Structures are given as structure tokens and as C-alpha cells.
Amino acid sequence: MKKYTTIGGVALAATLMLTACGGGTPSGPASQKAEESGGDISKLISVNAKEAKDLEQGGTLTLGVGSIGPDFNGFSNVGNSADNSALMTPVNTASINSGGIGGCWKLDFDGKAEPNKDFCEDVKSEVKDGKQTVTIKINDKATWNDGTPIDVKTFENTWNMLKGEDKSIDIVTAGAYAFVDSVKAGANDKEVIVTTTQPVFPLEGLFFGLIHPAINTPEIFNTGFAGNMHPEWMAGPFKVENYDTTAKTVTMVPNDKWWGQKPVLEKVIWRQMEPSATIAAFKNGEIDAANGRTLGRYKQLEGTTNSEVRRGQRLFAGGLNLNAKRPALSDVAVRKAIFTAVDRKAIRDVRFNGLNWSEESSGSMMLMPFSEYYQDNYPVKDTGADAAKKVLTDAGYTANDKGIMAKDGVPVSFKITNFGDDPTTAATSQTLQKQLQAAGMDVSIDQRGDADFGKVIGGREFDVTISGYTVGPDATDAVKQYYDSATNENGLGDAELDAEIKRLATIADDAERNKAAMEVEKKHMEKYFSMGTVLNGPEIQFVRTGLANYGPSLFKSLSNVPDWTTIGWEKGAKK
Structure with missing residues (x-):
């Protein structure tokens, strides 16, 4: 199962946190590029790997998280966020169904x-x-x-x-x-x-x-985890010591009932924080890691005492998440026009400016470009405002007296829901907004806090979000989640595609099965226009010096911790 995930802010929830334009170039590698098929993926891993026996036993790790709950069932739609997965992995390794x-x-x-x-x-x-x-x-x-x-x-x-x-x-x-x-x-x-x-x-x-x-x-299943973590129904190397709803913190300690390898750390503390708060918290030593995925965040975190930067590839695909069940987006012509109006390179230029990261346009929600099975399935080749207006014109829309494309007196009007307080989030949402407005659409911004993410996304309380999902190494699970008419959140699909999805799960050969999955995605995108990839992006973590076994980990961990029993502090480092 793929989790909704953020690209930028501290939260691992679901919005793309994209950077504002700005001058300056951060320190670190002179240039880092996303790997393509056949590339050296070891360049995309940075965890300061150490044997557990060589670390200081004990110590506390404190991390920020965009949202704690409000629903802790990761198998449900409301609980299906990467924030939830990151938070629950140490205490419920039995149940976490995403990540490594x-x-x-x-x-x-x-x-x-x-x-x-x-x-x-x-x-x-x-x-x-x-x-x-x-x-x-x-x-x-x-x-x-x-x-x-x-x-x-x-x-x-x-x-x-x-x-x-x-x-x-x-x-x-x-x-x-x-x-x-x-x-x-x-x-x-x-x-x-x-x-x-x-x-x-x-x-x-x-x-x-x-x-x-x-x-x-x-x-x-649906409501029993609302505000209730149910530690008794968990199993993992740590256990919940305290869930403080007022302070918005969760404290975890080693689980005395755990039969596997004992963890190095003696305590893990999670603090719910808006992205902007994590910057000061990291600089002040209150938390031990903070992401630097936007230029604004990078420049503010750069030079923090007793810290280092760890860079790699983020396993994320997304950018265009359209809610086809909303009246404004129920017409496939409107959704196609949105795909057509978007200048993906311009958005990436905003997002990656100054981060020493470059990547080509990605065309799959299901596989990373470095996968041997990847293919570009983005359904529109001729893009831009004029091309988008033509899509609408061909579908019977005409410009009204305000210049907004309309049909039967109803204008193309909707909102982009933006989460968090990172200024680059707003800048990127505004970039998308302007691209759509240039194509004759009436588009406004619906601003929400990071903590609202689960409620808004799980409850489908949005028209458009700049968001996406985590990406796994195999497309078989994702193709059913995203494109089967009975299971995808938009209810879009048809009997022919459903039959292809059912059949491909029977294919034992990995290459053949993934090729079939990618063909399903291509056909679905070309017909329904519900989700589209604008970018993947880098994983950039500022980490307290001496923290071992933490950082960009590719498929081994989507939350930067390859193994919760081995994460800890080098001897003499902060505890």
C-alpha cells in the first residue's frame, strides 16, 4: 500500500512542499542528479552506517512530525499517511504496511x-x-x-x-x-x-x-483509532510510554515484551510541529533532524552548530492529485486541461532552485525513473495555456465575460488546497495557480495546516492538491490501488482495465509483470487524468552530528531510519 507523503516540510504527510525562488547556493555537493535506469543507486543513500555494538548504548532521539494522528490506523484511508507510518514504525513493526x-x-x-x-x-x-x-x-x-x-x-x-x-x-x-x-x-x-x-x-x-x-x-477499524493509539494492539522494539494530546507529543521507550534485537536508544520523542517551527527547534538542539528540501529551509538550517547534511533520493511521485468526485472536476475535459496547462519544468525549477538537484520529468506514479521497469506515462505532450484552452474549447467550453472558460453557464472554478506554513509551499501552489489561470480557469488557494492533512485527504475534502504517494520497487500493488475502478479514490476506471489489473498479478516474471502494470497506468492516465507526476525530488536531511543509521535510505526506509533497533549515537556524541 502506498502512503500519501510530503515533498518538502517537516511532515511526511501528503503535500508537496515546494521551494520559492531565491538566490544563493547551499553548500554540499556541487551537483546531484537523479539516477535513471541502470544508474548507481548507492549515490542516493546516506545514513552514517555503524554497527549497533559500536554505538553508545542509551540516549534519546527527538524528531518533529507534521501530524500526530488524528487516526492511527494506517490501513484506513484517514490513517494512510507517511507521517502515521513514520510515527508508528518503532512501536508497531508488526502492522506498518508501507516503507521498508x-x-x-x-x-x-x-x-x-x-x-x-x-x-x-x-x-x-x-x-x-x-x-x-x-x-x-x-x-x-x-x-x-x-x-x-x-x-x-x-x-x-x-x-x-x-x-x-x-x-x-x-x-x-x-x-x-x-x-x-x-x-x-x-x-x-x-x-x-x-x-x-x-x-x-x-x-x-x-x-x-x-x-x-x-x-x-x-x-x-474505521473509528476505533481516532485519537487512540491502542498500544496493546501493537508489537515492535519500542512501546508507547506516553501520548500527550495537549503537548502533541508521543514518547517511546524500549519494549520489554519485544523478543527481537534490543534497540540502542533508551527513548524516542516525537513532537508535532509545523515546518517553520522545526527550523528553530533543530538550530536550538530541541530536535535531532530536520529536512532541508526547500531552498528557504536549507539556507536557514545551513551552518547549524553540531550538524551535518545527508542527501539522497526521495521515493515520492506526484504533484497533481485531482478529486474527480468534486463537481468542478467531474468533467474529464477539465482534468485533461489541468494536465495540459501545467508546466512541470517550471514547477521543478521553483522547487529545486539552489538545491544542487536536477531531474528530468518523471512520468509514472508507480516507479522511480531509476527502476529498470520504468516508462514515461505522462499523458500530455503538447502543453501550455493555449493547448489547455483548446482542450476545453473542443469540449464545448467558451470564455465568459471575465475570461473564464465556462460551459452551460458554469465556469471552470476550483481550489488548490495547500498544507503547512513553509513559504515555498505557498510559492509553488501559486505557480501552479498562475499556470491554470493562464489557461482560463478560476483557481484560488485553500490554505490548511499540516495537522489537517489526514482529515482533508482522508475525507476527500479538496479539489486539487500538489501531493502524491510514496513509491515502491514493484508496481503491482500500486496499479490496483491507483487504477482499479473499485479501489481507486476517484472511482475511475473500466472493466477492460480492471481485467488487465487482475491478470497482471498472476505474472511470475517481475519484468513482464511490471511492464504490464506500466501499460495499465499509461492507458488509465490517457483516459481519466486523475493523478500526474510533476516531480520526484531529493531527500535532504540536516542531522545532529554523531547520529548513526539515519538518513536517505531508499526502499529500506521511507522515514530515514533503516532499522529502529540500530539507530543511535556514536560514542561521545549528543545523547
Whole structure:
């Protein structure tokens, strides 16, 4: 499942935080460029890797986060944000279903999956007569915090909640669970036998995140986590010590019930903060990392005492997120005109000015340009204001007395919802606004705080946002989430594409399957115009000197922490 994510501010929520134009060039590498297919992805990783045994045992790590909650169920639409994933990973490795680790699986830097032996010691698959049997050996010690064993009941409940049959359960996508026929015990309750109605690939599409057996009704799933973290239904190397709703902080300490590797740190503190507040907090030593993804932020953070910069690639795709269920955007011609009006290079120039980062236009929501399976699927080649006006004119729109394109007396009028207080966010939203206005559209800005993100995005309370999703190494899960008519948030699609999506999950060959997924994306984009990639962007982190195993990590971690048990401080560094 792909998480909504931010490009710029402190939050890992969902908006693109893009930079204002400004002079000056930050220090650091003279130039850094996004890697393309076949490139050296090691250039995009920077974590100060150290063995846990070589670090100072103990210490506190304090991080800022754009939003804490308000819903902590990462499997639901309201809880489906990268902020939520980052916050919950240390305390609920069992359930986190995005990023580099979760449930049965963990990813390496390059996106290759292997069993996460803290939970699933072995996963085997056999395909016979068009059916698949998956056998999972669960770690005997694996247990939820409330003492409930992680066994076949957990796996059965995960399937029941996510398979998509009960439409009242607010899941993001059923994904591969829609093809599961049964989940039963094998030799004992710690062996799970999964059978499918058709083969399912990649295998990590199943049980990349587990759901506690007590989360077993639509009511609990949809609303039971509103303002309630439910630590008893978690399992991970840390546990929640305190969730202070007034101070907007969450404090975590090592989990005495954790059976896996013990963490180095003795405490992790998360503080909900607007992006602008993280700058002063980092400079004053109140938090230990802050992103510098915009020029304004970079220049303010640059030169902070006892700090260093770690740079790499952000696993993000997005920029155009259109809510086709809103009246103003229900006409596909309007959505196509938006895609046509956008000058993606101009937006990237605003975003990356002074950051020593360059990239070509990306054309996929599902794969990064450095993926061997990538192809450019952006559906419009002839762009600009005049081309966008022609799209509308051909669809029966004409300019009214105010110069706004209208049809049947109704003008093309909508809002761009912008999150956070980073000035570059406003500058980029305004850049997009001007591009659309030049094409004869009446466009205003709806300004919201970062903390509103989950509510606005999960509740679909927007027309357009400059936002997107995290990107994984394989397109199979994403193609169903984004483009299946029954599961994508806009309800756009058709029977032909749905059949192609269903079929591609049966393809065992990775290259063939991903090629088929990319063709589905190409056809969907050309027909429906609901999401488009403007940019990917860099990951730039200012980090307290001596912090080890933290920074841009590609697929191993979308929240800059490759392993929460090994992050810590070098000896003699800040604790």
C-alpha cells in the first residue's frame, strides 16, 4: 500500500512542499542528479552506517512530525499517511504496511524483499494447476503487546479485514488479498497455509503488515483509532510510554515484551510541529533532524552548530492529485486541461532552485525513473495555456465575460488546497495557480495546516492538491490501488482495465509483470487524468552530528531510519 507523503516540510504527510525562488547556493555537493535506469543507486543513500555494538548504548532521539494522528490506523484511508507510518514504525513493526519493513517482510536498499524473521521465519510458495499455496512459518515468540499470540488468527483476521468484501470497512485497497481463497492453520497455529484463487505476485503483496485479531469490525477499524493509539494492539522494539494530546507529543521507550534485537536508544520523542517551527527547534538542539528540501529551509538550517547534511533520493511521485468526485472536476475535459496547462519544468525549477538537484520529468506514479521497469506515462505532450484552452474549447467550453472558460453557464472554478506554513509551499501552489489561470480557469488557494492533512485527504475534502504517494520497487500493488475502478479514490476506471489489473498479478516474471502494470497506468492516465507526476525530488536531511543509521535510505526506509533497533549515537556524541 502506498502512503500519501510530503515533498518538502517537516511532515511526511501528503503535500508537496515546494521551494520559492531565491538566490544563493547551499553548500554540499556541487551537483546531484537523479539516477535513471541502470544508474548507481548507492549515490542516493546516506545514513552514517555503524554497527549497533559500536554505538553508545542509551540516549534519546527527538524528531518533529507534521501530524500526530488524528487516526492511527494506517490501513484506513484517514490513517494512510507517511507521517502515521513514520510515527508508528518503532512501536508497531508488526502492522506498518508501507516503507521498508512491516509484518512478514522487509526490504533492502534496492527494494529486494526477504522475510522479516521477527515475525515470519520462512515463506514458501507453490503454484499448481493455476492455484497457489503459500506456507508461512511464524516466529514462535511473536506476540502482540497484550499477550495475544501472533498466529493463524492474526493472519486470518488480516485477510478478512483487507480482502474488500465488506464495503463498509474503509480500507485503502484490497490488493492481493482479493485473490486469497483461504487462510488456515497448518501443523499448528504458528504455521499458516494460504491458498489463492489465482497466483499472486510479488509474494510480499501479502501480509506486509498484520492486523491484531481484536480489530475485527468495521466500527473498530474505521473509528476505533481516532485519537487512540491502542498500544496493546501493537508489537515492535519500542512501546508507547506516553501520548500527550495537549503537548502533541508521543514518547517511546524500549519494549520489554519485544523478543527481537534490543534497540540502542533508551527513548524516542516525537513532537508535532509545523515546518517553520522545526527550523528553530533543530538550530536550538530541541530536535535531532530536520529536512532541508526547500531552498528557504536549507539556507536557514545551513551552518547549524553540531550538524551535518545527508542527501539522497526521495521515493515520492506526484504533484497533481485531482478529486474527480468534486463537481468542478467531474468533467474529464477539465482534468485533461489541468494536465495540459501545467508546466512541470517550471514547477521543478521553483522547487529545486539552489538545491544542487536536477531531474528530468518523471512520468509514472508507480516507479522511480531509476527502476529498470520504468516508462514515461505522462499523458500530455503538447502543453501550455493555449493547448489547455483548446482542450476545453473542443469540449464545448467558451470564455465568459471575465475570461473564464465556462460551459452551460458554469465556469471552470476550483481550489488548490495547500498544507503547512513553509513559504515555498505557498510559492509553488501559486505557480501552479498562475499556470491554470493562464489557461482560463478560476483557481484560488485553500490554505490548511499540516495537522489537517489526514482529515482533508482522508475525507476527500479538496479539489486539487500538489501531493502524491510514496513509491515502491514493484508496481503491482500500486496499479490496483491507483487504477482499479473499485479501489481507486476517484472511482475511475473500466472493466477492460480492471481485467488487465487482475491478470497482471498472476505474472511470475517481475519484468513482464511490471511492464504490464506500466501499460495499465499509461492507458488509465490517457483516459481519466486523475493523478500526474510533476516531480520526484531529493531527500535532504540536516542531522545532529554523531547520529548513526539515519538518513536517505531508499526502499529500506521511507522515514530515514533503516532499522529502529540500530539507530543511535556514536560514542561521545549528543545523547
